[in-house]
Amino acid sequence: MNAVAVRAKRVAAVAALHADDVDREARFPAEAVVALKTERLLGMQIPLQFGGESASLSQIAEVCFTLAQACSAAAMVFAMHQIKVASLVSHGLDSGWHCGLMEKVTREQLLFASATTEGGIGGDLRNSLCAVETVGDVFHFSKDATVISYGAHADVILATGRRHPDAASSDQVLVALLKGQMSLERTSTWDTLGMRGTCSDGFKLEARDVPVAQILPKPFAEIAAQSMLASSHLLWSSVWFGIASHALDRARAYVQGEARRRPGQVPPGALRLAEAANELQAMKGTILAALRRYEAAQGNADELGSIGFAVMLNNVKTTISDKAVDIVQRALGIVGLSGYKNGTPFSLGRPLRDVLSAPLMINNDRILANTANLLLVQKGGAQLLSA
Amino acid sequence: MVVPDDIRETLKSVAALSETTDSLGEDDNLFDKGLDSFGSVQLMLALEERYNIEFPDNLLNRRSFSTIRIIVETVSKLTVSAAA
Numbered sequence: 398m399n400a401v402a403v404r405a406k407r408v409a410a411v412a413a414l415h416a417d418d419v420d421r422e423a424r425f426p427a428e429a430v431v432a433l434k435t436e437r438l439l440g441m442q443i444p445l446q447f448g449g450e451s452a453s454l455s456q457i458a459e460v461c462f463t464l465a466q467a468c469s470a471a472a473m474v475f476a477m478h479q480i481k482v483a484s485l486v487s488h489g490l491d492s493g494w495h496c497g498l499m500e501k502v503t504r505e506q507l508l509f510a511s512a513t514t515e516g517g518i519g520g521d522l523r524n525s526l527c528a529v530e531t532v533g534d535v536f537h538f539s540k541d542a543t544v545i546s547y548g549a550h551a552d553v554i555l556a557t558g559r560r561h562p563d564a565a566s567s568d569q570v571l572v573a574l575l576k577g578q579m580s581l582e583r584t585s586t587w588d589t590l591g592m593r594g595t596c597s598d599g600f601k602l603e604a605r606d607v608p609v610a611q612i613l614p615k616p617f618a619e620i621a622a623q624s625m626l627a628s629s630h631l632l633w634s635s636v637w638f639g640i641a642s643h644a645l646d647r648a649r650a651y652v653q654g655e656a657r658r659r660p661g662q663v664p665p666g667a668l669r670l671a672e673a674a675n676e677l678q679a680m681k682g683t684i685l686a687a688l689r690r691y692e693a694a695q696g697n698a699d700e701l702g703s704i705g706f707a708v709m710l711n712n713v714k715t716t717i718s719d720k721a722v723d724i725v726q727r728a729l730g731i732v733g734l735s736g737y738k739n740g741t742p743f744s745l746g747r748p749l750r751d752v753l754s755a756p757l758m759i760n761n762d763r764i765l766a767n768t769a770n771l772l773l774v775q776k777g778g779a780q781l782l783s784a
Numbered sequence: 785m786v787v788p789d790d791i792r793e794t795l796k797s798v799a800a801l802s803e804t805t806d807s808l809g810e811d812d813n814l815f816d817k818g819l820d821s822f823g824s825v826q827l828m829l830a831l832e833e834r835y836n837i838e839f840p841d842n843l844l845n846r847r848s849f850s851t852i853r854i855i856v857e858t859v860s861k862l863t864v865s866a867a868a
Contacts, residue, residue: 523820565804565816565817565818566818567800567815567816567817567818567819567820568816568817568818616813616815616816618813618815618816619815622846698845698847699842699845699847700845702845702846702847703841703842703844703845704825704841704844704845705841705844707821767821767822770821770822770825771821771825773825773829774825774828774829774832774839774844775841775844776838776839776840776841776844
């Protein structure tokens with residue numbers, strides 16, 4: 398096992414101890430995040446020259462997968478943090494202020510959150526109502542952010558807004574706001590079926606007199622297309638794959654227990670387990686192929702911005718989110734009432750409730766509609782061993 | 785011969801840009817002016833129909849549709865190769 402996997406396992410052990418309480422109380426997985434900081438995993442993606450480890454997306458995906466088997470909420474917080482850090486790393490290298498921020502992330506293990514969702518706009522990432530109001534060297538910013546996951550616990554929030562008050566709703570920039578520079582007034586509370594520990598409350602975010610240097614120089618359109626889309630779909634998928642793997646592990650343990658109790662007979666659930674294991678393998682293949690294609694495309698803006706690449710990522714998200722729900726439900730079918738009941742070694746209530754968020758986090762129907770549009774122009778003729 | 789005004793004319797068929805088309809400079813980034821992935825697909829379809837061309841997969845990326853100047857260049861190349 399490599400060093401990152403070992404560190405991730407140590408964090409997962411802490412996360413597992415508190416996962417039920419995090420879920421029951423809908424509270425932030427603080428212990429797991431402290432463990433992530435102790436293992437210095439929050440800064441793993443930051444380039445070496447800024448004190449980080451230049452970790453690849455695959456390595457980060459491995460951590461997401463490992464954590465998700467212990468606590469879905471902790472894994473999702475880590476994934477969302479790394480998605481924001483990916484934007485900083487991919488698009489902040491030309492800006493002195495953002496390079497300084499990268500150093501600070503590794504030194505102080507800062508936790509990043511995201512404020513893209515907005516009242517009146519909803520989850521449409523590529524449109525904003527709020528705008529950056531620049532006055533000389535500083536700007537003011539105010540956003541009715543209907544969701545900022547773990548916003549109350551974040552050290553840095555990356556928020557989208559229109560470039561200036563007269564800009565089109567899609568002419569957006571991404572601003573980095575530090576904890577002491579903004580006020581957050583809670584406007585809604587995250588009391589949900591699952592993923593309760595992400596604490597995705599709504600906030601009225603206000604920031605005044607923030608240096609303009611904190612605005613990322615690249616247009617948000619480019620940031621969304623080149624780093625956010627890929628890192629979101631691939632890291633979320635790794636979390637969902639972890640939840641599904643955990644559920645199937647419980648189903649396997651259950652079937653093996655049955656087999657030991659009645660030697661000479663194959664337990665009835667074994668066939669269902671074989672089917673589910675087959676699905677899990679297909680799921681893993683989909684994620685791994687996508688991670689490899691993403692890493693091979695690094696530095697190739699044309700490939701990262703191509704229609705074929707966007708279709709591939711959309712397909713990863715819809716496929717993995719649906720399959721993850723399916724596998725956890727299959728696992729519950731195999732385990733039966735021991736899985737339905739809380740507090741048994743085979744309980745699957747929490748993972749089932751958590752994974753049901755997967756097809757809804759950017760609704761699969763919205764993604765399929767986007768793919769349908771892209772397919773109107775994509776040409777065929779791909780090869781088996783290339784894109 | 786493909787000229788910028790022809791492209792502007794085609795851009796009017798894209799809902800997100802129809803209002804601002806006449807004021808667009810040749811080097812303005814269309815994605816900053818409101819073009820999104822849905823609009824860029826509609827734009828490709830309109831250009832393919834108007835010029836009787838097909839964009840190959842390697843040109844189906846954001847850069848090919850980012851400015852009027854780049855669209856003129858791309859469409860010109862494709863019309864020449866279609867005629868050849």
